[in-house]
Amino acid sequence: MSFGRRAQSSVVGYALIIAITVTAVSVLVVAGGGALSDLQGSVADDNAENAMLELNSEASLVALGGSSHRQVDFGTTDDATFETYDGARIVVENGTETLLEETITTLEYRRGDTHIAYQGGGTWRTDGDTTRMVSPPEFHYRGATLTMPLVDLDGTVAGSATTIAAQNPDTTLQDRRRVGETESITVTVESRYYESWGRFFADRTDGTVSYDHDTESVTLELTNDPERPDIGGPVVSTTASEELELDGKFVVNAYDSSTGGPSANPGQGEPMTGGQFVATGDIDIADHRIDINGDLLAGGAVSLGGADIDGEIRCAAGNENCHADGVETNTAVPSPQPAAEVVDADTLYQKVDSIGDGTANDDVDAISGRELDIDDGDTVTLEAGSYDLDALDIDEGTLELDTSSGDIELSADDVDVSGDGNPGQGSADTSITVAGDGSVELGVAGEFELDGADVDIEDDAVVRMYVSDADREADIDIDDSSVNYDTNEANSTQLWLYGPPDTDADIQDSVFSGVLYAPTDGTTDDADIELDGDTSVAGAIVGAVEGVDLDGGQSHISYDEALETQVVETLGGPDPIEVEHVHLSVNRIELVDE
Numbered sequence: 144m145s146f147g148r149r150a151q152s153s154v155v156g157y158a159l160i161i162a163i164t165v166t167a168v169s170v171l172v173v174a175g176g177g178a179l180s181d182l183q184g185s186v187a188d189d190n191a192e193n194a195m196l197e198l199n200s201e202a203s204l205v206a207l208g209g210s211s212h213r214q215v216d217f218g219t220t221d222d223a224t225f226e227t228y229d230g231a232r233i234v235v236e237n238g239t240e241t242l243l244e245e246t247i248t249t250l251e252y253r254r255g256d257t258h259i260a261y262q263g264g265g266t267w268r269t270d271g272d273t274t275r276m277v278s279p280p281e282f283h284y285r286g287a288t289l290t291m292p293l294v295d296l297d298g299t300v301a302g303s304a305t306t307i308a309a310q311n312p313d314t315t316l317q318d319r320r321r322v323g324e325t326e327s328i329t330v331t332v333e334s335r336y337y338e339s340w341g342r343f344f345a346d347r348t349d350g351t352v353s354y355d356h357d358t359e360s361v362t363l364e365l366t367n368d369p370e371r372p373d374i375g376g377p378v379v380s381t382t383a384s385e386e387l388e389l390d391g392k393f394v395v396n397a398y399d400s401s402t403g404g405p406s407a408n409p410g411q412g413e414p415m416t417g418g419q420f421v422a423t424g425d426i427d428i429a430d431h432r433i434d435i436n437g438d439l440l441a442g443g444a445v446s447l448g449g450a451d452i453d454g455e456i457r458c459a460a461g462n463e464n465c466h467a468d469g470v471e472t473n474t475a476v477p478s479p480q481p482a483a484e485v486v487d488a489d490t491l492y493q494k495v496d497s498i499g500d501g502t503a504n505d506d507v508d509a510i511s512g513r514e515l516d517i518d519d520g521d522t523v524t525l526e527a528g529s530y531d532l533d534a535l536d537i538d539e540g541t542l543e544l545d546t547s548s549g550d551i552e553l554s555a556d557d558v559d560v561s562g563d564g565n566p567g568q569g570s571a572d573t574s575i576t577v578a579g580d581g582s583v584e585l586g587v588a589g590e591f592e593l594d595g596a597d598v599d600i601e602d603d604a605v606v607r608m609y610v611s612d613a614d615r616e617a618d619i620d621i622d623d624s625s626v627n628y629d630t631n632e633a634n635s636t637q638l639w640l641y642g643p644p645d646t647d648a649d650i651q652d653s654v655f656s657g658v659l660y661a662p663t664d665g666t667t668d669d670a671d672i673e674l675d676g677d678t679s680v681a682g683a684i685v686g687a688v689e690g691v692d693l694d695g696g697q698s699h700i701s702y703d704e705a706l707e708t709q710v711v712e713t714l715g716g717p718d719p720i721e722v723e724h725v726h727l728s729v730n731r732i733e734l735v736d737e
Contacts, residue, residue: 152572187223191252192277193260195266198250199278202294203264206734217300226298227734231262232291234298238326242318243727248296249334250734261338264294265343267347268334276339280386286349287364287710287723289328318727320526322367328722333360334343354614365722367586374658375710376418377680377702381662386425386443389691392432393698398635398681401705402516409633409656409681410702416452418683418702431461437702486662488615490714492687495609498586499554503528517542520572527551527581537596538562540574546604547583557589558598571597571625577604584663585615588612593624593653600627600637607639610646611666613725617661619649626679628654635682635722641714646686651677656703660711661686668726674700682706 194217201213217225230249234688235242251260256271265280322328332340338354341361345352349367377395380387397415415437423442432447438454439445445456504510512532517523517540525542527549535542536557539562544551555660562573574597577583585608601604605674606627610617619642627638638657642648646661647669655678662685663670670687674680678693681701710723 152191159416172651174685182507187254188257191217191223191254193628194568194601195250195252195259196278198261199264199266200338200450202296202732203263203281212394213534217252223252225252227251229298230253230260231332231336231547233263233333234329234331235291235725236329237320237725238323239455242301242320242725243291243293243729245293245295246731247293247729250296258335259728261296262334262336263332265293267339268291274336274339276336276343279343279347280340282343282347287721287724288369289330289348289722289724290726291330292726292728295729295731297322297731298735299718322722322725327366328725329365330363331360337361364446367721367723374418374660374683374685374706376415376421377683377700378422378688379662379685380422380424380686382424382656382689383686385689386427387422387691388427388429388654388690389433390429391692391694391698392430393434393679393691393693393700395433395435395437395700395702397437397702397704398633399704400632400636401708403660409581409679409699409703415702416704418707419454422688437711442638443676475698482525486641486643486660486714488611491609491641491643492588492613492615493553493613494714495586495588495611496583498609500529500550501531501532501678503530504532514703515542517536525551525553529586532556535559537573537575541573542575544575544577544583544604546577546579548579548581548584550581551583552586553583554586558585558586558587558591559593560592562596573597574599576601577606578602581605582607585609590618590620592620592622592624593626595618596624598624598626598638600634603637605637605639607641609714615643615645617646617648619646619659621648621655623651624653626653627656628679629656633681633701633703634705636705638682638708639712642686642688646672648672650674650678650680650684652678654679655682656681658682658706659684659686663687709729 147538164395194215201215205213215349227248227250229246232246234244247263249262251258252340253378258270259266259268259277263280266277268275268276281292281294315727324430334340337359340354340355344350344361344363345361348363348365353362366576397413397418398409420435421439421440421441424437425443427446428440428448428450433450434453435450439456440454441457501513504513505521506528507525509515509517510530510532513531515523515532516536518538519540522541522543524545526545529552531551532555535558537560560573560575562571572596577600580603581602583606585606585611587608589612591610610619620642627633633656635656635658640657640659642659642661644663648659648661650673652675661670661672672684672686672688673690675686675692676694677698682703684707
């Protein structure tokens with residue numbers, strides 16, 4: 144009997160083992176099948192995201208003219224679909240004027256809660272409640288310029304291989320305009336991905352971003368605020384602790400380089416209407432042969448010395464040296480905006496250090512060992528690109544900066560341009576010529592010296608030069624040279640020379656058309672800007688101007704009233720100008736299944 148019971152127990156045991164094994168295998172199969180399914184889904188999602196990124200890249204090439212057609216493989220999966228629908232509405236407005244209102248097509252991959260979309264030139268993804276940007280849309284914001292070359296789709300994706308082709312015409316809207324003062328630009332996007340659009344706007348612009356969650360929309364506002372640092376006048380001396388001395392024989396007047404007529408001639412002697420001769424400290428006019436055609440403003444005492452002031456004279460209350468008809472001695476004179484809010488020395492040096500990465504150095508045979516020496520009548524041309532030099536030396540030679548194919552960045556530790564001849568009369572043997580409609584950024588981390596040289600800025604080119612060494616000081620010497628100056632038309636808006644608060648500059652026996660901008664904040668002792676000899680200025684000089692001693696007989700300091708519409712670059716200070724130019728376009732491409 145006991146043997147039978149033992150035999151029966153063995154049978155039951157085997158049955159239990161088999162049952163447990165079958166159950167375990169079943170659980171593993173079910174669990175493993177789910178894990179495998181999740182893995183396959185994750186792989187499919189990743190493949191779809193990669194396909195959308197490829198579409199992003201290829202579509203941009205087609206939409207913006209880089210290619211007539213490209214092909215993208217979207218792949219296939221059983222439980223996912225690709226669908227196109229009207230997925231976003233984008234509106235761009237300038238105040239009450241609608242510049243663009245477009246409903247754009249979205250291509251979306253869908254598998255469960257995972258949606259991956261191509262929309263407006265960007266790639267977006269949601270995995271349920273949260274959305275994120277995978278790659279940015281065609282939306283570019285640089286400086287105060289907003290560029291939106293929107294990409295729209297036509298067609299569907301049904302198979303794996305899809306050809307992207309440009310429609311004809313491929314661009315249905317183009318709008319390029321300047322944003323006026325006090326105006327604003329708003330960009331509103333209605334989309335299920337609106338929160339990701341908003342985060343992108345906040346990261347990439349200086350504007351204000353607001354959300355309307357009820358309508359699934361986000362709005363970016365960029366403003367052109369007129370409360371900005373301005374030039375102020377032909378000479379703005381920002382050194383309150385020092386006296387500005389005027390001596391010699393010269394005329395202070397105004398002209399407008401934007402008019403193109405006789406009033407564009409800086410030597411015509413028009414009275415100043417927008418600018419004024421400003422000093423935050425005292426002014427001592429030592430010679431009666433000085434004629435100021437405009438207002439004279441001083442934060443301290445004024446000694447006229449018999450000079451002819453054709454305008455309003457205002458100085459600090461209680462000033463015993465204001466002896467002229469029409470003087471207002473109790474008028475508070477506001478100082479120019481402190482340099483600490485306009486040009487920060489550290490920020491300016493960082494700007495200098497960031498210019499030029501040297502990627503274009505190898506394209507120029509004359510650049511050797513990070514040095515560019517031009518002499519013996521040679522001419523060297525630099526085209527669009529980024530150049531980084533230890534030294535730039537020009538001695539009886541010519542440097543041509545050609546921006547016709549794009550902008551130029553050029554940095555140098557020191558710049559020494561010297562020669563003979565007759566600068567400004569077409570006979571100088573040493574020159575720098577800038578041509579084209581692009582811009583040149585020149586960063587100088589040491590001394591900048593022009594001696595007996597011509598600098599000609601042609602066409603619509605703009606040169607912005609930043610000078611600061613590692614000690615946050617600038618040494619600028621312009622002697623016997625002609626800088627961007629034409630006796631018939633001197634466009635000062637084409638040349639901007641920025642220096643830190645501690646700038647030592649001397650312009651002697653030269654003609655200069657541009658803006659030298661190096662305002663002080665009262666904390667520097669060594670800053671000093673001097674205008675000497677047979678010198679004339681068209682534009683503006685802002686900074687620690689302590690001496691103007693001009694004895695050329697025909698010397699003049701002419702304020703270019705075209706500067707009143709220009710923006711001073713705020714290096715390290717608050718920049719209220721968020722947008723000045725808008726470039727909009729809608730570019731349609733077609734999806735064709737193969």
